[in-house]
Amino acid sequence: MKQKITLKKIAKEFEVSISTVSKALKDSHEISNELKEKIKAFADYYHYKPNSLALNLRNQKTKTIGIIIPEIVHHFFTKVISGIEYIANEKGYNVMICMSNESYEKEVLNMDMLANGIVDGIIVSVAKETEEKGEYSHFKDLIYNGIPLVMFDRVIDEIICNKVITNDIDGGYLATKHLINIGCKKIAILTTPDYVTVGALRNQGYQNALSDHNMQINEDLIIKIDDKHDIEKQIKKVFAQKNPPDGIFAVNEIYAAIAMKKAKNYNINVPNDLSVIGFTDGLISQYSTPSLSTVAQHGYHMGQKAIELLLTEIDSQDTDYQYETTIIETDLIFRESTSKV
Amino acid sequence: MKQKITLKKIAKEFEVSISTVSKALKDSHEISNELKEKIKAFADYYHYKPNSLALNLRNQKTKTIGIIIPEIVHHFFTKVISGIEYIANEKGYNVMICMSNESYEKEVLNMDMLANGIVDGIIVSVAKETEEKGEYSHFKDLIYNGIPLVMFDRVIDEIICNKVITNDIDGGYLATKHLINIGCKKIAILTTPDYVTVGALRNQGYQNALSDHNMQINEDLIIKIDDKHDIEKQIKKVFAQKNPPDGIFAVNEIYAAIAMKKAKNYNINVPNDLSVIGFTDGLISQYSTPSLSTVAQHGYHMGQKAIELLLTEIDSQDTDYQYETTIIETDLIFRESTSKV
DNA sequence: GAATCTTGCGAAAACGTTTTCGTGTTAATA
DNA sequence: TATTAACACGAAAACGTTTTCGCAAGATTC
Numbered sequence: 209m210k211q212k213i214t215l216k217k218i219a220k221e222f223e224v225s226i227s228t229v230s231k232a233l234k235d236s237h238e239i240s241n242e243l244k245e246k247i248k249a250f251a252d253y254y255h256y257k258p259n260s261l262a263l264n265l266r267n268q269k270t271k272t273i274g275i276i277i278p279e280i281v282h283h284f285f286t287k288v289i290s291g292i293e294y295i296a297n298e299k300g301y302n303v304m305i306c307m308s309n310e311s312y313e314k315e316v317l318n319m320d321m322l323a324n325g326i327v328d329g330i331i332v333s334v335a336k337e338t339e340e341k342g343e344y345s346h347f348k349d350l351i352y353n354g355i356p357l358v359m360f361d362r363v364i365d366e367i368i369c370n371k372v373i374t375n376d377i378d379g380g381y382l383a384t385k386h387l388i389n390i391g392c393k394k395i396a397i398l399t400t401p402d403y404v405t406v407g408a409l410r411n412q413g414y415q416n417a418l419s420d421h422n423m424q425i426n427e428d429l430i431i432k433i434d435d436k437h438d439i440e441k442q443i444k445k446v447f448a449q450k451n452p453p454d455g456i457f458a459v460n461e462i463y464a465a466i467a468m469k470k471a472k473n474y475n476i477n478v479p480n481d482l483s484v485i486g487f488t489d490g491l492i493s494q495y496s497t498p499s500l501s502t503v504a505q506h507g508y509h510m511g512q513k514a515i516e517l518l519l520t521e522i523d524s525q526d527t528d529y530q531y532e533t534t535i536i537e538t539d540l541i542f543r544e545s546t547s548k549v
Numbered sequence: 550m551k552q553k554i555t556l557k558k559i560a561k562e563f564e565v566s567i568s569t570v571s572k573a574l575k576d577s578h579e580i581s582n583e584l585k586e587k588i589k590a591f592a593d594y595y596h597y598k599p600n601s602l603a604l605n606l607r608n609q610k611t612k613t614i615g616i617i618i619p620e621i622v623h624h625f626f627t628k629v630i631s632g633i634e635y636i637a638n639e640k641g642y643n644v645m646i647c648m649s650n651e652s653y654e655k656e657v658l659n660m661d662m663l664a665n666g667i668v669d670g671i672i673v674s675v676a677k678e679t680e681e682k683g684e685y686s687h688f689k690d691l692i693y694n695g696i697p698l699v700m701f702d703r704v705i706d707e708i709i710c711n712k713v714i715t716n717d718i719d720g721g722y723l724a725t726k727h728l729i730n731i732g733c734k735k736i737a738i739l740t741t742p743d744y745v746t747v748g749a750l751r752n753q754g755y756q757n758a759l760s761d762h763n764m765q766i767n768e769d770l771i772i773k774i775d776d777k778h779d780i781e782k783q784i785k786k787v788f789a790q791k792n793p794p795d796g797i798f799a800v801n802e803i804y805a806a807i808a809m810k811k812a813k814n815y816n817i818n819v820p821n822d823l824s825v826i827g828f829t830d831g832l833i834s835q836y837s838t839p840s841l842s843t844v845a846q847h848g849y850h851m852g853q854k855a856i857e858l859l860l861t862e863i864d865s866q867d868t869d870y871q872y873e874t875t876i877i878e879t880d881l882i883f884r885e886s887t888s889k890v
Numbered sequence: 891g892a893a894t895c896t897t898g899c900g901a902a903a904a905c906g907t908t909t910t911c912g913t914g915t916t917a918a919t920a
Numbered sequence: 921t922a923t924t925a926a927c928a929c930g931a932a933a934a935c936g937t938t939t940t941c942g943c944a945a946g947a948t949t950c
Contacts, residue, residue, distance in 0.1 A: 260665040262936035281627040324601040465836035495806035497838045603906035
């Protein structure tokens with residue numbers, strides 16, 4: 209393996225000191241023009257690049273930020289990452305992505321690893337298992353150690369840090385209200401277990417909308433899907449009853465897409481007999497047939513906001529730095545799966 | 550900001566040398582039990598963790614590998630990343646993900662940055678622009694500098710390194726043959742410009758299948774989509790002609806999904822009047838209606854293979870190390886978009 | 891001709907770790 | 921009692937860089 213060229217080797221070549229070489233390459237006035245030219249030419253020829261590890265160690269910063277997400281095969285998260293990456297690169301930062309796979313243990317492992325000097329700050333969306341356990345000491349440790357932290361989407365109230373969240377309640381409200389507006393009388397929600405906070409919040413919005421429009425909240429129409437079991441079977445039940453709903457609000461794309469498929473099996477036409485609206489404007493929503501009306505989350509924008517907050521925290525040595533929570537508003541996208549008014 | 554605890558600080562606390570502390574924490578026999586206990590307790594209390602940067606510098610390796618992909622909002626690439634990440638973590642490696650956004654310049658930038666000691670090896674799928682330009686010196690430099698490199702999916706023949714590729718020709722052949730088998734007489738292909746090698750290869754498979762079954766290759770049925778212009782418009786043309794095809798092979802999911810949508814606009818029923826088959830088993834294929842028959846690429850497995858090759862190269866100091874090209878075979882997945890025989 | 895200033899470079903510390911090699915003290919052996 | 925062995929620790933180098941400070945030689949000033 210070819211050895212990397214270092215200051216030391218250049219110094220040896222010209223029989224000067226390492227500091228001289230370093231200064232010459234930085235075009236310092238301390239070094240004679242003649243020597244500078246020679247050293248630069250030599251360095252250029254061998255494609256000299258300062259070793260990042262050494263720089264990081266010396267500067268006590270890495271110009272790298274870490275992201276911990278529950279999973280990467282997921283349109284929303286990749287959108288957020290794109291947004292983060294764009295701004296980060298613009299500001300000269302690199303991005304290290306880790307996956308918790310929704311596991312508490314992996315989340316802790318990843319944080320420990322990132323916290324050891326490798327990154328200047330961390331952006332995280334917390335794993336379902338962590339939410340379920342309610343075990344947050346790893347976040348507290350991080351903050352205690354002075355490492356800037358931004359949470360996005362799935363955030364934890366009791367951890368005090370910068371946050372970027374979707375207005376989930378409002379999104380759920382908008383979606384439900386849309387179904388009401390187009391005349392749906394019996395509206396079901398396909399949501400997550402309560403410990404998944406975003407699911408719970410969207411459900412909250414759903415219930416608020418019903419109440420505000422004097423519609424009854426029926427527990428039988430609130431289907432909390434358990435990912436650990438057969439999702440299709442759980443969704444199918446909605447249509448198996450004798451008086452199925454005429455509107456469905458699904459808290460994500462997948463549930464919505466499955467609902468549309470199942471409806472077809474029961475000869476229920478979307479959108480004529482049933483209107484379906486999802487959450488998150490991903491590929492499925494765009495390319496399904498009928499295409500899916502949905503609540504757009506603006507993941508890209510969310511990522512941008514998160515990294516901006518992180519970088520300002522990194523750059524600030526204020527003792528009275530103020531954390532903020534940015535709420536990204538949602539928008540309704542009308543497509544084919546909800547009937548016209 | 551809380552200062553990180555270091556060996557130096559622990560040494561000061563006990564008025565011993567740094568080396569003593571280091572040895573004590575590693576349970577060296579050189580240190581008395583009494584002192585070891587005290588130091589360990591102290592270190593535990595303050596959650597001491599060796600600084601990664603210092604270790605990396607000393608060990609001249611980082612236990613981190615870099616991935617450069619064209620874009621992250623893409624099901625196939627995220628699958629590959631998942632596969633890489635799984636094995637990497639198992640072997641104690643971390644993963645740094647960079648995006649070239651299909652840009653040559655960003656690809657070079659990312660490689661330069663990763664090559665500077667930050668990672669022990671790199672896995673890359675090359676950007677379209679790089680393929681178009683045919684400018685590969687950054688890869689040669691990398692190899693010249695002794696940094697292990699694995700290419701996957703979009704690879705370059707003239708660069709000698711480990712590679713993992715889909716059997717694109719065979720995939721294209723299988724897909725086309727399937728359409729022939731179910732009785733399609735006029736089969737179109739929606740493919741990429743020729744410089745995108747995977748598109749060209751799938752097209753090759755398509756043409757081979759036609760030839761082998763004594764069907765004419767008609768240039769009018771070979772639609773090379775240019776991503777820079779309106780994709781829908783380009784695909785729509787297929788159906789605008791008076792005698793539209795009864796079979797379409799699309800080299801990716803998106804083209805397939807759009808084709809199905811456009812067919813519907815022209816009142817062409819899928820699969821009765823038209824059979825459509827895609828490439829890559831992503832979410833769209835699964836959740837579209839009708840669900841899409843497709844060629845499965847096994848991205849997860851591909852990622853696993855890529856990282857395995859990389860790690861063995863990293864671990865080997867053989868001078869006569871042999872590079873290999875692993876070909877991942879494709880499988881047909883039959884769904885609703887292609888009619889039964 | 892002495893004092894000062896400029897030029898051009900080197901020494902050394904610092905970042906945090908690991909590891910080899912010494913070295914002084916005490917205990918065991920001949 | 922003299923030699924050796926065991927024990928417990930410290931010094932220093934190494935990884936590659938940047939930067940402050942010091943210093944010698946020559947040039948300039950009065």
